[in-house]
Amino acid sequence: MAIRMKPVDVALVGGGATAAILGKELAEEGYSVVALERGRMRQTIPDFQSPYMHDELKYSVRHGLMQDPSVQTITFRNVIGQKALPMRQLGSFLPGTGAGGAMVHWNGQTWRFQPESFVLRSWVEERYGKDFLPADLTIQDWGITYEELEPYYMFFEKICGTSGIAGNLNGKIQEGGNPFEGPRSEPYPNPPMKQAYAGHLFANATSGLGYHPFPVPSSNVTRHYTNPYGAKFQPCMYCGFCETYGCEHFAKASPQVAILPFAMANENFELRLQSYVLRVEWDRGSKRATGVTYIDARGREVFQPAELVALCAFAHHNVVLMLNSGIGAPYDPVTGEGTVGRNYTYQTMSGASVFYAPDVRLNPFMGAGALGTAIDDFNTGSFDHSELGFIGGAYIAAYTTTGRPIHRHPVPDGTARWGVAWKKAVQRHYNSTATLTVHGSSMPHRGNYIGLDRTYTDAFGQPLGMITFDFPHNDRLMSRYVTSRAWEIARAMGGQQISVNWLDDHYSIVPYQTTHNTGGAIMGTNPTRSVVNKFLQSWDLHNLWVMGSSVFPQNAGYNPTDTVGALAYWAVEHMINDYLKNPRPLVPT
């Protein structure tokens, strides 16, 4: 018999970025909120301090801040019909565990999605025709427009102290910014990061080719800054330990720095740690969530009653929770019916390396997570696809994020993998290699989805989630096209050799690519093809809301965090202003 806790107004599953946002805003309105975080407390001091945070083995290789697969993992297969097997070690992506979630170990690259992204189905059909895409490419409109979301992007960027140059201010294109971005209502709250040497070489080459280089928008804050909550940031020191690390300097926008302290200062908010949520409980008659059941730090099963439940866990985990709770119709890839688990997408990554002469010193260790120079000339809304046969696109960036050598010791194609020749090549090229990232969109495909595994279970005996995913043909064409442009840029950068990392194999769960898993509990306008409405409210249980990138109908050629944060502020505003005083479906069906 489960222990029954005192009822609260709102139970949040997770203690990361979106839970911090909802917790802060709802507690301030007087609602009692408990956030159930499976991990422990982590604070900038003492947990992220130098020199012990600068430990590549512990944090990048052994994943010290990440989810523990021995407690819970997913199973994976490329295609329907194949046997799914457990992801036994982390690899392709790195969900977080503990207060702050994955926004502790992010890089701070803070991109808005283009306006076209939010109305992708309508935009493609209008621009390229209804027959442009194969039927199995299940792209959708989001049910929200860029214009609706813009104020929330702006607010989240102020919360994060985002640093950059506006490229489009109220429709006017600005020198030095990204001319392909949607109109911004205000400039970035902080000036851009400095430009590293690799970025400088990239900017020269891309300018010469007629493209439009600009500094990557960064939530590694560039000066002393106080956000709207009163959080005090300090300037980034360019230490090169950002992604997979916590920031010691109060410079990277983590929930610990930017949001969480202001939720925790309110007595209406409780961050309940080591609380592992198993499922959402719901009433079949009234079709309302009644609370959540979790395992506490002592291993006891606990029921937390709540008037409203919001899923704020990592992308696919939200979906697995819904499936394990029996909420909504599970997606069936054979019939194409059902919604929960549908449109699982990822990110289509490729790149190129430019190997310079040995006297060129790029000093890759003088880095920051979002230190980079990019072009956006080949993202979804930036160029004409009509003769190309695919949709989507990618930004191309020269990042200088890390010189950490276990993972970064580039050598040209054809170099031996070990032995004297390898060792000499590592020495020769370590400081003289620039890396280009092609950060591509990911389109949903009928066969890519999240289900439940029938064989493997987590540490609590619940079925593991099962991911079926491979790169759709559309995304391979897109990647080939944009990576070819990156190759041309690499050639124009003046090195001695170039290696291109093409997307030319099946998706693999092994090598790290990005932690940009998206979809599975998608937002939309139609309850038969989406899980939540435009306010992120479940179509099935109106007092269940879903946050995070699990609601993206497809993924754009950008990092997701800015859109995740903006959508959380958009949703919580409607939760407070329109829903909680009069709970009901906000979009009639």
Added chain:
Amino acid sequence: MEKLSRRSLFKAAGAAGAVAAVPERLITPAAAQTEPVAPPTSPVGGGLPAGDPRAGHQDVMFFFTLDEARFVEAAVDRLIPPDEKWPGAVWAGVPEFIDRQLAGAYGVGARMYLEGPWDLGTSQQGYQLPFTPAQLYRTGIQEIRTWLSQREGGGTEFWDLPVADQITILEMLESGEVPLPSMPSSVFFETLLANTIEGWFADPAYGGNQDMISWRMIGFPGAYAQYVDLVTEYNQPYERPPMSMAQSARSHSHHATR
């Protein structure tokens, strides 16, 4: 090719040792790239008896048996060998690093999902053997030694083979063509290679990368890190000696200077 014993390694270090008398500030990657510079003073001392490759180590092995340690020492020094400028993996302490990793949480498979049923699956599905890393080494080394002993003209242990033969065997393991009963030989090889690179480049606090030798080789400054004033000084050599986490934490707060 003659067997490259620990003793001959010391000879190699000794031969270059004359240059090791240069002031430490010159032992930087910048200097190393313009002229051959010996590795800094060996952390393991000299004058050791020949024959026992473990004799020079001041540290005990926590996981490996003596024969396993011999196998790993020979293998990692083929993967990252000494050359005319820089010592190799054994000098750097990579065997000790791997031993300590296998004796600890990594070795027992902490943070690994180790529930069955077991199926090898496809390469895209990643590691699917029932072994923890420690079990993988123990089983894999034993099976490789058995395979070697059963070959025509076999009977010589891996670590006693000529260097060229050791390299050939590692290449066979890498390609998966060594028939081991319990695992694809390529899985054993890839684990060994990954752990060797980890030990070579990880902070010396973990037992490998002694004297920050790999960091000196490539010019990585290590745990020390604030470059806000230097990041825009393009194409400039950075010659500050590297720093380990194990060095005084107080010195990490100093501002970067060249």
